[in-house]
Amino acid sequence: MINVCQNCGKGIMRGNKVARARQELLYRAPKVYKPNLHTARIMQPDGTRVRMLLCTKCLRMVKQVMAVQTTKTTGTQKEEAKAEK
Secondary structure (H helix, E strand, O other): OOOOOOOOOOEEEEEEEEEEOOHHHHHHHEEOOOEEEEEEEEEEOOEEEEEEEEHHHHHHHHHHHHHHHHHHHHHHHHHHHHOOO
């Protein structure tokens, strides 16, 4: 399937489009709810990049994890530089 997040598996949901004025059963039409997917290139632990289709929730989670990892590495480099002085 194309419309599925490759991390969490979030996909298309189906429901009913209900008119506010007439909420009887006769005035309902099928509706498709699609996830908000984006392509992202994710760095693997071995250094290769993989293109993935991610929903926005997973994309934000990946960005947070990558930000924490980069601050940890830069933080240790700064501490090593101070220790050398």
